[in-house]
Amino acid sequence: MSFRLTHRTRDARIGAMQALMAAQGADGIVFTTSDFIQYATNFAVDVLPWERPIFCVVTANGALHAVFNELSTHHLKFSAKKGTLWLAERDIHFYTEHPRITARLPVPAELPQLLASVLRQAGLATGTLLTEAATGVLQQAALLLPGSRLMPATATLRSLRWVKNDEELHIMRSLAALTDWTQQQFRRLYRPGLQTQVLDFQVAALMAEEAARRFPGESFEVMRCWTLSGPASASPHGDGANCGAVIGKGDTIVNFVLPRLNGYFVENERTWFMGKPNDMQKRCFETAMAATEAGVAAARPGNRVCDIDAAALAVIQKAGLDEYVFHRTGHAVGLMLHEYPEDMAYNYRPLLAGEVYSSEPGLYVYGLGGFRIDDTVVVGDRPEVLVSTPKSLEFATLAA
DSSP, X not given: OOSSOOHHHHHHHHHHHHHHHHHHTOSEEEEOSHHHHHHHHOOOOOSOTTTSOOEEEEETTSOEEEEEEXXXXXXXXXXXXXXXXXXXXXXXXXXXXXXXXXXXXXXXXXXXXXXXXXXXXTTOSSEEEEESOOOHHHHHHHHTOTTEEXXXXXXXXXXXXXXXXXXXHHHHHHHHHHHHHHHHHHHHHOOTTOBHHHHHHHHHHHHHHHHHHHSTTSOEEEEEEEEEEGGGGGSTTOOSOXXXXXXXXXXXXXXXXXXEETTEEOOEEEEEEESSOOHHHHHHHHHHHHHHHHHHHTOOBTBBHHHHHHHHHHHHHHTTOGGGOOSOSOOBOSSSSSBSOOOGGGOOSBOOTTBEEEEOOEXXXXXXXXXXXXXXXXXXXXXXXXXXXXXXXXXHEEOO
């Protein structure tokens, strides 16, 4: 099975967007953020939209139109040649960052006029346009089309991305297997005295080499391989002093393996001990592990999103360690590392089969370390954990 999304996924997404437009009484959608533009076009956006605004227009009949910065010209050609782009060349409109001598294009100051022109060509000079983010350029374009109306629909549009299909899950399962391989490399290489930052880059390089064997020709990124060792691990994102930090005997280690394959993320985070853990380290580790597993077990259709968080926290509270909790249990995972819904603790809607979440409750004891075990799980009657790195205390205890 390919690691790429096919037109079957494209057609399903177009159908879902059309159904949403019909339900909202809308005539079109205008996407302005990179993740939603990738959702609609399958193009791995190569610019920052706050710096170089881009737009994807979806009409009620399923046609796609786009506005891109000229910087993306050849990237789009590469994607079209590879067969992964869901946009026709005739429906892509460019603007430039500088006045051209020949073959002139609109400049950034003319973006509202360009976008308004694209909307007219798409038959959307009048009607209701849904958007996830009504940027300044989009609002100015709408003013040039007096018969149009912008309808902010952030939450509604995010619902399009909740459930993953079999093609998306195949990519994520394949990527999860690579994260398990990478955790084995960390386990093999961890030693007292090693600089964490140097080791992280070494493991990231090994991961890239292995990815080249597994996914040649695909879009792969090591977003981060990251080790927090000793007291620094008591902060979920470190102490801000990682340059030159070394692994010490007796340290608690929390590590992150965060890659991306053809647009999709997976999380695999584990806790390790450099030598035999003391009683408090054992207690925190075993509680964190049980909390992660409770969160995973709650990832079933019919339960609420917040029930994943509640199940994990109940384990921690019963163990008397709730004073060391500083974040929610998890978030969705997909086209973004922190995918929608990200508000797990306060989201009361029912879970749907095929959604993907992280279950990563953490305990953070200042002066001792952090304890977090992160599984990526697919919601189902039997929740599927995508990563398989062992979670036992025996496996996590390394020779010092």
